[in-house]
Amino acid sequence: MVIVALAGAASAFASSQTLAEVKARGSLACGVNEGLPGFSFVDERGVWSGFDVDFCRALAAAIFGDPNKVKLVPLSADARFQTLRDGKIDVLSRNSTWTMGRETEFGLTFVGVTYYDGQGFMVPRAMRINSALELDGAKVCVQSGTTTIDNLADFFASNGMTLEEVVSSSTDESVKNYDAGLCTVLTSDLSQLYALRLRLSKPRDHIILPDVISKEPLGPVVRDNDLQWINIVKWVYFAMINAEELGVNSRNVSQALQSQKPEVRRLVGTSGNFGEQIGLTNAWATNIVRAVGNYGEIFERNLGSKTPLAIPRGLNQLWNAGGIQYAPPIR
Numbered sequence: 645m646v647i648v649a650l651a652g653a654a655s656a657f658a659s660s661q662t663l664a665e666v667k668a669r670g671s672l673a674c675g676v677n678e679g680l681p682g683f684s685f686v687d688e689r690g691v692w693s694g695f696d697v698d699f700c701r702a703l704a705a706a707i708f709g710d711p712n713k714v715k716l717v718p719l720s721a722d723a724r725f726q727t728l729r730d731g732k733i734d735v736l737s738r739n740s741t742w743t744m745g746r747e748t749e750f751g752l753t754f755v756g757v758t759y760y761d762g763q764g765f766m767v768p769r770a771m772r773i774n775s776a777l778e779l780d781g782a783k784v785c786v787q788s789g790t791t792t793i794d795n796l797a798d799f800f801a802s803n804g805m806t807l808e809e810v811v812s813s814s815t816d817e818s819v820k821n822y823d824a825g826l827c828t829v830l831t832s833d834l835s836q837l838y839a840l841r842l843r844l845s846k847p848r849d850h851i852i853l854p855d856v857i858s859k860e861p862l863g864p865v866v867r868d869n870d871l872q873w874i875n876i877v878k879w880v881y882f883a884m885i886n887a888e889e890l891g892v893n894s895r896n897v898s899q900a901l902q903s904q905k906p907e908v909r910r911l912v913g914t915s916g917n918f919g920e921q922i923g924l925t926n927a928w929a930t931n932i933v934r935a936v937g938n939y940g941e942i943f944e945r946n947l948g949s950k951t952p953l954a955i956p957r958g959l960n961q962l963w964n965a966g967g968i969q970y971a972p973p974i975r
């Protein structure tokens with residue numbers, strides 16, 4: 645019995661390490677992309693914005709009640725997982741695809757899919773190509789350390805086509821190479837193709853082919869050895885989805901505190917103590933929504949129809965509105 649009790653105490657201690665460190669430091673260290681409009685982008689005044697950046701802010705809001713208590717750490721595709729493994733960041737929120745190998749090889753875990761994406765191709769309109777199956781022999785610009793480069797090889801091999809890869813280690817370089825005509829095709833996650841097209845000298849001269857050659861479930865990543873931290877990051881994402889589903893947003897969240905609806909009360913913490921059970925306060929979800937909004941607001945602000953990217957919600961619509969974004973209930 646004594647042994648069991650000690651083992652329980654030891655694991656409770658081990659499981660709370662990351663949260664304790666973040667609180668002691670007074671800020672969250674969140675790994676993000678070095679520069680991808682819509683997802684993670686710093687402007688000339690040094691202000692960061694984007695879908696992945698807002699996730700970092702949501703997590704800071706849940707922990708500290710303050711979305712600004714976050715240090716954003718820009719990371720290349722090559723460096724991101726090792727940096728997380730090494731403990732230099734608390735969470736990675738950087739357009740990263742959930743794959744089995746990334747979890748097993750690095751001892752990491754993806755907490756959910758905040759953005760369902762897929763890989764596509766961009767080509768000059770003047771090529772008059774309608775399908776990726778017409779790309780036999782093409783020179784393709786692609787970035788190292790990504791699922792993109794592996795899918796590219798698989799797609800060409802499985803369709804009996806050859807290609808010449810022009811590999812670079814940053815998006816900047818890939819885009820420059822493509823714009824300079826060093827390759828005739830640029831491949832990446834579709835969401836990124838929309839963003840990267842805006843950086844070309846003549847965006848209108850380029851089209852995105854209709855083919856989607858892979859599944860790219862993108863989401864936040866943490867180390868796999870801290871269950872409490874895994875739960876915090878996971879439920880921050882679920883809270884954003886549940887808030888949208890329940891109609892709770894940044895404008896009406898104060899009224900939601902008066903709501904008598906049981907599901908809304910559990911979300912905003914006026915009933916139950918779900919926040920405290922994961923090591924936060926019961927205002928955790930209210931603080932998220934007040935600071936950055938619900939999932940739909942975050943999507944629209946960064947990627948939606950009123951932004952230069954104008955990406956349709958598609959698969960990222962809620963499950964009850966034609967998409968597959970779905971969160972377990974808070975109860």
Ligand SMILES: N[C@@H](CCC(=O)N[C@@H](CS)C(=O)NCC(=O)O)C(=O)O
Pocket residue numbers: 677678679680719720721739740741787789790791792813814815816832833836860862
């Ligand atoms: N989702 C894919 C691709 C992610 C990725 O890093 N894509 C590149 C190509 S656009 C990128 O975002 N690069 C930005 C940078 O390195 O600054 C993955 O997880 O491997």
